[in-house]
Amino acid sequence: MTKVVDPLGPFLHRCNKIFIVCCVISLFVDPLFLYAPVVDAENLCLSLDRKLEITVCVLRSFFDIFYVFHIVLEFRTGFLAPSSRIFGRSEFIDDGRAISRRYLSSYFILDILSILPLPQVNVMSIVNAPISLPTKDLFKMVILAQFITRILRIYPLYKEINRSSRKFSRTAWPAAVYNLILCILASHLFGALWYLMAIERKERCWRMACGDHHGCKLDDLYCGVGRGDTSFLNSSCPLLAPDEIKSPADFDFGMFLDALKPNLAQHTHFTWKFFNCFWWGWRNLSSLGQNLNTSNSVGEIIFALFISITGLVLVASVISSSIQQFVQSVAGRLEEVRMKHQDIEQWMSHRVLPEDLRARIRLYEQYKWQAKRGVEEEFLISNFPKDLRRDIKRHLCGNLLKRVPLFERIDEQLLDAMYSCLKPVLYAANSSIFREGDPVDEMLFIMKGSILSTTTNGGTTGFFNSVYLKAGDFCGEELLTWALDPNSSPNLPVSTRTVQASTDVDAYCLTPDDLKCLMSQFRRVHGKQLQHTYRQVQRSSFQRFYSQQWRTWGACFIQAAWRRYYRRKIEKLLQEAEDRLPNPLAKEGSGSLPSLAATIYASRFATNMLGNLRRNHPRNTISSPKLPPQLLLKPAEPDF
Numbered sequence: 100m101t102k103v104v105d106p107l108g109p110f111l112h113r114c115n116k117i118f119i120v121c122c123v124i125s126l127f128v129d130p131l132f133l134y135a136p137v138v139d140a141e142n143l144c145l146s147l148d149r150k151l152e153i154t155v156c157v158l159r160s161f162f163d164i165f166y167v168f169h170i171v172l173e174f175r176t177g178f179l180a181p182s183s184r185i186f187g188r189s190e191f192i193d194d195g196r197a198i199s200r201r202y203l204s205s206y207f208i209l210d211i212l213s214i215l216p217l218p219q220v221n222v223m224s225i226v227n228a229p230i231s232l233p234t235k236d237l238f239k240m241v242i243l244a245q246f247i248t249r250i251l252r253i254y255p256l257y258k259e260i261n262r263s264s265r266k267f268s269r270t271a272w273p274a275a276v277y278n279l280i281l282c283i284l285a286s287h288l289f290g291a292l293w294y295l296m297a298i299e300r301k302e303r304c305w306r307m308a309c310g311d312h313h314g315c316k317l318d319d320l321y322c323g324v325g326r327g328d329t330s331f332l333n334s335s336c337p338l339l340a341p342d343e344i345k346s347p348a349d350f351d352f353g354m355f356l357d358a359l360k361p362n363l364a365q366h367t368h369f370t371w372k373f374f375n376c377f378w379w380g381w382r383n384l385s386s387l388g389q390n391l392n393t394s395n396s397v398g399e400i401i402f403a404l405f406i407s408i409t410g411l412v413l414v415a416s417v418i419s420s421s422i423q424q425f426v427q428s429v430a431g432r433l434e435e436v437r438m439k440h441q442d443i444e445q446w447m448s449h450r451v452l453p454e455d456l457r458a459r460i461r462l463y464e465q466y467k468w469q470a471k472r473g474v475e476e477e478f479l480i481s482n483f484p485k486d487l488r489r490d491i492k493r494h495l496c497g498n499l500l501k502r503v504p505l506f507e508r509i510d511e512q513l514l515d516a517m518y519s520c521l522k523p524v525l526y527a528a529n530s531s532i533f534r535e536g537d538p539v540d541e542m543l544f545i546m547k548g549s550i551l552s553t554t555t556n557g558g559t560t561g562f563f564n565s566v567y568l569k570a571g572d573f574c575g576e577e578l579l580t581w582a583l584d585p586n587s588s589p590n591l592p593v594s595t596r597t598v599q600a601s602t603d604v605d606a607y608c609l610t611p612d613d614l615k616c617l618m619s620q621f622r623r624v625h626g627k628q629l630q631h632t633y634r635q636v637q638r639s640s641f642q643r644f645y646s647q648q649w650r651t652w653g654a655c656f657i658q659a660a661w662r663r664y665y666r667r668k669i670e671k672l673l674q675e676a677e678d679r680l681p682n683p684l685a686k687e688g689s690g691s692l693p694s695l696a697a698t699i700y701a702s703r704f705a706t707n708m709l710g711n712l713r714r715n716h717p718r719n720t721i722s723s724p725k726l727p728p729q730l731l732l733k734p735a736e737p738d739f
Contacts (some may be wrong), residue, residue, distance in 0.1 A: 114172060119253060129150070130288050131155045135147050139322050166214040170214070176506075212505075216243045221241055222238075282413055285409055289379075290380030294363070294372070296399070308335035311722060335581060353392065358376075360519045384406060496607050499546065520617065524541075524607065530600045535555065541575055542609045545607075548606075549568065550567070550568040551565060551568075552597070574596075575653065578611055582611070
C-alpha cells in the first residue's frame with residue numbers, strides 16, 4: 100500500500116465494514132478463555148481444558164490479524180481538514196506525517212491495547228504450571244480490560260461507516276440489531292464470568308478446608324504430578340442450599356450453587372457448558388438480577404449489582420432507542436399537523452363559518468391526513484431531478500393517460516410533457532367537482548375511489564342521465580376538445596354534467612393552461628400528425644366510446660331515432676286501419692255475416708290504436724317533423 104486512501108472512497112468503506120464485523124466476532128471469542136478452568140471431580144483438583152485453550156488462542160490470533168491490517172490502513176488513510184475550505188468543502192490532507200500525527204493522537208493507543216496478545220501469553224504461561232487463584236484473577240482482569248477496549252473502538256468506527264456511507268437508514272432495524280448484539284454480548288460475558296467465579300468459590304472453599312487439614316498443601320489442589328490425598332474435600336465442601344446451612348462452618352456458595360450442583364464446572368463438553376452459562380446470563384439480565392440468591396461475599400454482591408445495573412441499562416437503551424426512533428419519525432409531523440389544524444380552526448372562527456361548512460373542512464383535512472400521512476406529494480416530487488420526476492409520474496399515471504384514446508396514439512415526447520404537468524388532487528366523499536353549466540377547470544384522471552356523473556340537459560324536464568366513474572376513468576374531456584381547437588374561445592368550456600365524489604377520491608389532474616400549452620406546442624411541431632391521429636380516433640369511435648359526453652349524446656340520439664321510428668310505424672298502422680274501415684261499412688247493407696264481423700273487428704282495432712296513440716303521443720308531437728327537445732347537442736369537435 101503505497102498511496103493515500105480516500106476516507107470517503109468505497110475501498111475504505113468496504114474495509115471498515117469487514118473490520119467491524121471482525122471486531123464483533125472477536126468480542127465473542129475473548130470470553131471463551133474464561134471457560135478453560137475445569138474441576139476434576141475424580142481427582143478433586145483444578146485443571147485446564149487444553150483443547151479449548153488452543154482453539155481459542157488460534158481464533159483470537161486470527162482476528163488480531165485484521166486489527167494489524169486496520170492499524171496499517173489508518174496510517175495510510177487521508178483526512179479532510181475542517182479548518183480550510185476549498186470550493187465549499189474541506190481540504191483533503193494526504194501528507195504522511197500529518198496522517199500519522201493525527202492517528203497517534205486519536206485511536207492509536209486504544210488499537211494497540213486491543214491487539215496486545217495478553218490472553219494468549221497468559222494461557223501459554225500456565226500451560227505447564229498449576230493454575231492458582233491470583234493467576235485466575237489476572238486472567239480475568241486481562242479479558243475484561245481488552246473486552247472493554249474493543250467495545251470502545253467499535254462505536255467510533257460504526258459512526259465513521261455511517262458518515263462515509265452514501266446511504267441512509269429508513270427504518271429502525273439497525274438500532275434494533277445493535278441493541279440485540281449488546282444484549283447477546285452481555286449475556287455471553289456474564290455467563291462466562293459466572294462460570295469462572297463459581298470455580299473460584301469452589302477453590303476458596305478447598306483452600307479453607309486444606310488450611311484446616313493437617314498435611315495438606317495448596318499445590319495439592321491443582322492437578323499435576325506428586326499430589327497428596329485430597330479425598331477429604333468432598334466432606335469439607337458440600338453443596339448446600341441456603342435453607343440447608345445450619346452451621347457457620349458450612350460454606351455458602353450463593354448464586355454459584357447452580358453452576359456447581361449440576362456438575363457444570365466439572366463438564367468438559369464445551370457446547371453443553373456454554374449454552375447453560377449463556378442462558379443463565381440472558382435470564383438474569385432480562386430479570387435485572389432479581390432472582391439471584393447471593394451469599395455474604397462482597398465480590399459476589401458486587402457482581403450481582405453489575406448484572407442488575409447492566410440489565411437495567413440495556414432495557415432502558417432498547418426502550419429509549421425504540422421510542423426515540425418512533426418519536427423522531429412521527430412527533431415532528433404530528434406537531435406540524437396539529438399546528439395546521441389549529442390555524443384552520445382559528446381561521447374558521449375568525450370568519451364565522453357555519454357549522455356544516457366547518458364539518459366539511461374538518462372531514463377533508465382528516466381524509467387528507469389518512470391518505471397522505473402528512474406527506475405533501477407534489478412538494479416531495481418537486482425536489483427530485485427532472486428525469487426522475489418524469490419517470491415517477493409515468494409509473495403512477497401512465498395507464499391513466501392512455502385510457503384516453505387520443506393520448507394512447509400520440510408519441511412519448513408529448514406524454515412525457517404531460518406527466519410533468521400532472522398534479523395530485525384529493526376529494527372527500529360528497530365533494531362537488533364540477534357542476535352542470537360551470538366552466539371546466541381541470542381534466543381529472545381517477546386513481547382511487549368512485550365519482551357520480553349526472554346531467555339534466557340544462558334542466559330539461561324529464562331528462563336525467565347518471566353514470567358512476569371508477570378508478571381508471573376520466574372526466575372533464577370538454578377541456579381536451581377546447582385545447583385541441585386552435586380557434587377556441589379564451590373562455591373555458593362549459594360542463595355538460597354534474598360530477599360529485601361518491602367516495603373519497605385520489606386522482607391526478609391537468610389544468611387548462613397546461614393542457615392548452617401542451618396541445619398548442621405539439622400542434623405547432625406535429626400539426627399534421629396530431630390531425631391525422633385525431634381523425635383516426637374519430638373513425639375508430641374510441642373517443643366517443645370512452646367519453647361520457649359522447650356516450651350520453653349517442654344514447655339520446657338512439658332513443659330519439661327509436662321514438663321517431665316508433666311514431667312513424669304507429670302512424671302507418673293507423674292510416675292503414677283508417678283506409679280499411681270504409682270498405683266493410685259499405686258492405687253492411689248486403690246482410691253478409693262475414694262482412695259484418697270484419698267491420699266490427701276493423702272498427703275496434705282502429706279505435707284502440709287511435710286511442711293509444713293519442714294518449715301516449717299528442718297530436719302536435721306526431722305531426723312535428725323535428726327531433727324531441729330532450730336530445731343533447733352534439734359535442735364540439737376541434738377545427739384543425
